[in-house]
Amino acid sequence: MSERLAVKKTYKLYIGGKFPRSESGRSYQVADAKGNFLANAAYASRKDARDAVAAARKAFPGWSGATAYNRGQVLYRVAEVMEGRRAQFVDEVAAGEGLSRGKAEKSVDEAIDRWVWYAGWSDKIAQVIGSSNPVAGPYFDFSVPEPTGVVAVLAPQRSSLLGLVSVLAPVLVSGNTAVVASSYERPLPAITLSEVLATSDVPGGVANILTGRLADTAPTLASHMDVNAIDLTGAAGDHAHAAELELAAAENLKRVVRAPGEEPDFTPEPGLGRIASFLETKTVWHPVGI
Amino acid sequence: MAKFEYAPAPESRAVVDIKSSYGLFIGGEFVDPADGTSFKSINPSNEEVLADIAEARQADIDAAVKAARDAHTRTWAKLSGRDRGKYLFRIARIIQERARELAVLESLDNGKPIRESRDVDIPLVAAHFFYYAGWADKLDYAGFGPDPKPYGVAGQIIPWNFPMLMLAWKIAPALATGNTVVLKPAETTPLTALLFAEICQQADLPPGVVNIVTGAGDTGRLLVEHPGVDKVAFTGSTEVGKAIARSVAGTEKKATLELGGKAANIIFDDAPIDQAIEGIVNGIFFNQGHVCCAGSRLLVQESIYDDVLTSLKRRLGTLRVGDPLDKNTDVGAINSAEQLTRIRELSEVGEAEGAERWSPECELPERGFWFPPTVFTGVSQAHRIAREEIFGPVLSVLTFRTPAEAVEKANNTPYGLSAGVWTDKGSRILWMSQQLRAGVVWANTFNRFDPTSPFGGYKESGYGREGGRHGLQAYLKVDEAA
Known part of the structure; x- marks a missing residue:
């Protein structure tokens, strides 16, 4: 009796809660660390990146408008x-x-566990970095953090899952929506993660995941006028490329998390830096009087 | 307006499996009390006996405190914040999974309408565990300096008005910060706490981290006075709160107290009246008025007094008083015969002192403990019904002319738990909030609770806060360096 023939999985993009192939019709071969063929991954084009930004923008009002409690529950569900x-x-x-x-x-x-850690921050970050401000006058004055909007994330090239989660979760927890360009050589965990996101009550479009070359998607994301912030971690070690992207991001004053000299170790517990990088502070004044 | 007719819509109690008797939950197991005494928990809506409950005495309290101490030293204090958090997340999830069961059991044992236990109490309980689960590995960020330490063993005593919710307010922050607990539920409402003990077992919580001892005031006193308890947390009457403050005086024990209230609910003439009426009703008739922060003193600006009273009485005419398990019920049963007696006595005093008593027509069930929604008008500040906490569905109405007079009257009480302000003017809300000596001020709303929002009183309403980041402070040695 012959062995059962396995059904192989097709790895696709994740945009707006759906799993399309690249509109370019292109794919590339993904190999394991020893060079053996693993799968054909979709090769995201500039158009795919723009579609992903549009999907993220569309999802922003709902996700940022959800209660912090609700977002925490959803991330815990992930x-x-x-x-x-x-x-x-x-x-x-x-x-x-x-x-x-x-x-x-x-x-x-x-x-x-990193999702759990960030899930817990959803309804605490405002309590830790927000404030009531004792202004010298008859005013009630307080500052609250708000999500900055659509965030483009260049995910780490080496740490294909832990690194990815470590850059995506802090973007989502405060109510931003994300377009992620995954690791080029190690994209499979990113696509499997997108399947998890799709079945974890994360609304479609909140997280969008592209596989392919940064050279194709990153410039589009960095220069896109409807992207509010960009995390360049995935360009670690390539100073020239990162500088170009930062230059493009300056056009609409995107908030930029710069590319480190080399990819950091994502194992230790993160601080609040990544959450805070994608927040705006809103201060409200109101008179006090009879 | 004629009252709508409703067909009965009872929630099924088949979802709940009540045992005929319950032991004490010590060291992760249900055990019989050392000397075998017990008392009964009854359904206050029909006086049916629900179960036999073990009464904890000295030997049992000793065993429970020892179990909590051992669990603290051997396991809980050694666990990472992340793992403590994971246990609390598990508990939160199991509470969500078993929510209907908890809600029905709460309504059976307490008498509160299923609509409230199902839509308010139990969802808040799960949310509370979820919230503090997230804090367990983030204590360094809570603003109390690096690596704040737990006290050790917390002795916690909770009242009968929100049995599960008060349990969550006590246990979630205590466990998140690394304390272990011995908790005593009220003698009239122990059943959901005992179901919670089962939930701890399902979550594989290490034995001894949570211990539940049942009994009345004497059991509570033994727990408070036990030398092995590092921290006392109490919610209940101001009288008992003062006794606890005296009991811990001169010891190393820390205490937080969440006590009585006599909240003013202040209605200005520019308030959205229909919303205000709903707020007044919610303020005093929510949970039969068994709420420490209930808006039991209504302060109405004179110019709108007639309008408010007319609307209020019309609205009270539509309240449905009756079977707590009926999904249409607005007002359930009074929790105990003892409480009913107190409400009756104070209401009689109100009449004797010259206030005018009014209740809508409503048929009350024959068995069980019942009191109709009641409004007193012509109440002066000197009247006992304006000064003492009635803890029942009884509203005292007073009037005022100016904001300053409203503040004066609102603050004229030894209590200071909560207050309500109804006005369209934002600056006035904030000015009133500054003037009111109360720990929670609700503006154009009332009786809102959230795990992220600190709750607790000024003056004789107690000290310490529960909920929010501030709620962590009660269970951390934050003043060690001071």
């Missing part, structure tokens, strides 16, 4: 659903990053 697909993530991270099974497990567990 962790729950990821936990259920832990084995699949471990396979993909082990293959893509060339890690031992044990190390891949640790990395995946940390990624799941």
Whole structure:
């Protein structure tokens, strides 16, 4: 009796809650750390990037308007659903990053726990960085954080899941919507994560995930006038490219998280920096009197 | 206007499985009390006996405090904040999963309408655990300096008006900050706390982190006075609160107290009247008025007094008083015979002192403990019904002419838990909020609760805050360096 022939998965883009192929019709071969073929991933075009920005903008009012409690519940749900697909993530991270099974497990567990950590911040960040301001006059004055809008995220190239979660979750938790350009060589965990997002009560368009070359998508995202902020972490180590993107981002004064000299270790607990990078502060004055 | 007719719409109680008797929850197990005494918990809407409840005495309190201490030293204090948080997230999720069961049990044991237990109490309970779960690994950010430490063992005593919600207010922040607890629910409403013990088991919470001891005032006193308790948290009457403050005086024990209130609900002539009427009704008839922050003193600006009273009486005529498990019920049963007696006595005093008593026509069930929604007009500040907490569905109406007079009257009380202000003018809301000596001020709303929002009183309404970032302070050694 012959062995059952496996059904292979098609890895696609994630835009507006749907899984389209690239409009360019192109794909590229993804290999594991040893060079063996794993899959054909969609090769996102500039048009795909623009579509993703449009989807993120459309999702912004609903997601930023949801209660912090609700957003926290949804992010926690992402962790729950990821936990259920832990084995699949471990396979993909082990293959893509060339890690031992044990190390891949640790990395995946940390990624799941990172969603939980950020979920808890949803209804606390305003309590920690907001303020009531004792102005010298008969006014009640307070400052609250608000999400900045649509955030483009160049995900880390090496840490394909933990790194990805570490840059995506802090964008989403405060109510921003995101367009993520995933790791070029290790895109599979990103696409599997998009399948988790699609089944975790995250509204379509809140997170959009593109696979392909940064050279194609990043300039479009950096220069897009409807993108409010960009995280250049995925361009780590390529100072010239990062500088070009930063220059393009200056056109509409995007908030920029600069590319580090080399990709950081995402294992330690993060601080508030990434959440705070994608927040605006709104201050309200109101007179006090009879 | 004729009252709408409603067909009965009872919530099924089949979802709840009540045992005939309950032991104490100590060290992760239900155990029999050392000397085997028990009391009964009844359904206040029909006086049906629900279950036999163990009464904890000295030996049991000793065992519970020891279990909490051991759990603290051996497991809970050693766990990372992240893992403490994960247990609390689990508990929050199980509460969401078993929400209907908890709601029905709460209404059976307490007498509150299912609409409230289902839509207010239990969702807030889950939200509270969810909120503090998130804090467990973020205490460094809470503003109390780096690495703040828990006290150790918390002895917690909660009242009967919001049994599960008060449990959540006590247990969630205590566990998140790394304390272990011995909690005593009220003797008339122990059942949901005992179901919570089962939830702790389902969540695999390490044994001894949560201990539930049942009993009345004596049991509570033993817990408060136990030398192994580092921190006392109490919600209940000002009288008992003062006794606890005296009891911990001169010891190392810390206490937070959430006590009585006599909140003013202040209606200005520019207020949106229809909303204000709903707010007045919600303020005093929510949960049969068994609410420490209830808007029990209505202060109405003189110019709109007649309009407000007419609308209020018309609205009260539509309230449905009756079976707590009926989904159409607005006002349920008084929690106990003892409480009913107190409400009756104070109402009689109100009449004797010259206030005018009014209730809408409403048929009350024959069995059980019932009191109709009641409004007193012509109340002066000297009347006992304007000074003492009635803790029932009884509203005292006073009037004022100027904002300053409203403030004067509102603050003329030893309490200071909450207040309500109704006006269209934003600057006046904020001015009133500054003047009112109360821990919570609701503007154009009343009786709102949220896990992120600190709650607690000024003056004799107690000290300490529950909820929000501030709620963490009650369970952390934040003044160690001071």
